[in-house]
Amino acid sequence: MMSPEGTNGRYTIVKMENITKRFGGICAVDDVSLNLYKGEVLALVGDNGAGKSTLVKVLSGAYIADEGSIFINGEKAHIENPMDARKLGVETIYQHLALMDNLDIPSNIFMGRELRSNKILGSLGMMNLRDMQNNAVDLLDEFDISVGDINREVKQLSGGQRQLVAISRAVYFKAQVIIMDEPTAALGVAETSKVYEFINKLKRSGIAILVISHNINEVYEIADRFMVLKTGKLVGVKQKEETDIDEIVTMIISGRSK
Amino acid sequence: MITEEKSYSTSGGRIKDTLFSFFRFFLEHRTIIVLILLVAIVGYLIPSFLTLNNILNVFRQVSITGIVAVGMTFVIITGGIDISVGSIVALSGVVAALAMQSGISIPISIILALLAGIGVGSLNGLIIAYGRVMAFVATLGTMYLIRGLTLIIAKGQAIWDLPDSFVLIGTGYFFGIPIPVIIALLIYLIGHILLNYFTYGRYTLAVGGDEESARLCGVAVKRIKLLTYMLCGLLSAVAGVVLAARLGSGQPSVGTGYELTAIAAAVIGGNSLSGGKGTVFGTLIGALILGVVSNALNLWGVASFWQTIIAGCIILIAVLADTLRNGKS
Numbered sequence: 001m002m003s004p005e006g007t008n009g010r011y012t013i014v015k016m017e018n019i020t021k022r023f024g025g026i027c028a029v030d031d032v033s034l035n036l037y038k039g040e041v042l043a044l045v046g047d048n049g050a051g052k053s054t055l056v057k058v059l060s061g062a063y064i065a066d067e068g069s070i071f072i073n074g075e076k077a078h079i080e081n082p083m084d085a086r087k088l089g090v091e092t093i094y095q096h097l098a099l100m101d102n103l104d105i106p107s108n109i110f111m112g113r114e115l116r117s118n119k120i121l122g123s124l125g126m127m128n129l130r131d132m133q134n135n136a137v138d139l140l141d142e143f144d145i146s147v148g149d150i151n152r153e154v155k156q157l158s159g160g161q162r163q164l165v166a167i168s169r170a171v172y173f174k175a176q177v178i179i180m181d182e183p184t185a186a187l188g189v190a191e192t193s194k195v196y197e198f199i200n201k202l203k204r205s206g207i208a209i210l211v212i213s214h215n216i217n218e219v220y221e222i223a224d225r226f227m228v229l230k231t232g233k234l235v236g237v238k239q240k241e242e243t244d245i246d247e248i249v250t251m252i253i254s255g256r257s258k
Numbered sequence: 259m260i261t262e263e264k265s266y267s268t269s270g271g272r273i274k275d276t277l278f279s280f281f282r283f284f285l286e287h288r289t290i291i292v293l294i295l296l297v298a299i300v301g302y303l304i305p306s307f308l309t310l311n312n313i314l315n316v317f318r319q320v321s322i323t324g325i326v327a328v329g330m331t332f333v334i335i336t337g338g339i340d341i342s343v344g345s346i347v348a349l350s351g352v353v354a355a356l357a358m359q360s361g362i363s364i365p366i367s368i369i370l371a372l373l374a375g376i377g378v379g380s381l382n383g384l385i386i387a388y389g390r391v392m393a394f395v396a397t398l399g400t401m402y403l404i405r406g407l408t409l410i411i412a413k414g415q416a417i418w419d420l421p422d423s424f425v426l427i428g429t430g431y432f433f434g435i436p437i438p439v440i441i442a443l444l445i446y447l448i449g450h451i452l453l454n455y456f457t458y459g460r461y462t463l464a465v466g467g468d469e470e471s472a473r474l475c476g477v478a479v480k481r482i483k484l485l486t487y488m489l490c491g492l493l494s495a496v497a498g499v500v501l502a503a504r505l506g507s508g509q510p511s512v513g514t515g516y517e518l519t520a521i522a523a524a525v526i527g528g529n530s531l532s533g534g535k536g537t538v539f540g541t542l543i544g545a546l547i548l549g550v551v552s553n554a555l556n557l558w559g560v561a562s563f564w565q566t567i568i569a570g571c572i573i574l575i576a577v578l579a580d581t582l583r584n585g586k587s
Contacts, residue, residue, distance in 0.1 A: 103467060111476075125458050
């Protein structure tokens, strides 16, 4: 089963076709297909156990699908671990953000992908601290993210700032697709709007964003499209203009699409 | 705006603010301030303390456990502990001595001793990182294991008659500075560079701070842990070789208690035993504080029982200061 809406001339970055993932006898994702277009925010919604996390983890490389295939920019992708996904431009922002609280912002942005010195010692792991520092400053400036002193431990940042640092890390490494797991669940109103503002900027720069949430109210404002799952099956996909919050809630609860 | 700044705008608050920042400065730099005060006080009370000879003596006394403490610093930064270091010190000294006694050249003998240290470190690292055993328990096991092994290969006896040029490593001077001190300072310098300028050092901090996040960022957590225990084993072996050279013999029973001295130096130097935080420079200061106190008490003729009590008090104060600082920040 293909996703119901047509291509309507938009560029498809990610195409997941007929994905099935089983855990023992339980079918967590049952023959679900997903299209993700350039510059859109797709909200993947459903109750706990709907399969949305599992589906996304297949894309981010945490799980390998039992059936189905993934295409990125039209080419078949082989994603077997998170590093594979990253190399294809798919970055995941985990709910706990994967920030190291005891380190400063540049260390966190470059963690695991440090810029090396171009001297001989670079191949032994000598870092280019100055470039990392400067690039981190430029990156945060570019997106208008204010964090005070960049060399503060991340521990001292607010929840929203931490979220913004985690997202900008993904952007720095040329993400085409950013997956976010409940991005604003822990944030207040002001910080949520700051994160939304950032997501809108990313959309305009052509990045596709896949947001998971079990709370439709949390993502309704930011999403362009909704994809509803229930017990591992696709319930339906709705463009924001052709639906409203009540219809989505009905779909989540009843598991039926009108 | 999302920034949170504490502001003390009232005039009464300004004094409080000044006091607070002074207090915080003191807490931030407490170890170096304590060392300077300590040297000043002891130097004032005991004139013979501040002679060049005595200062070099202090450095020489701390050099061997000081080398071990650099390895311990990296282990502690990853959130681990290594109490097998004392046994590695004895093993490497005995290996070097036995090798030289059997006619192997000095450089090769030293390399064999260092390889023995790396070997024990790898064993520790494999058990801890890949076997998922608690570091304390794993290294407690290897501590006994290696001590027993060392006693067996040395047949329970010290190995004497080492070549003079080897003994020079422990007793010689270079431009008036004892060679063990030069070796120790070089190791501190390398350790400092490794921690602050190389990805390895940054990964140890990441692993100690948040192992799961580090893994998600692509850090090979297990490999970093393995490398860290190997480094600690290597540096313990360096200390063992220097000690054997200084004693002029490979002795299977040396090094007991070195793990505690090394941990004490790291903790006094502001490294957190919960991991993720630490500096090699801090450990150097910590080792020197312990050395100065012990030297001063010796000059005063205070019995060694009291020295142990005072070392204990210093450790407790250091840990309390650390807790206080974390509470304030």
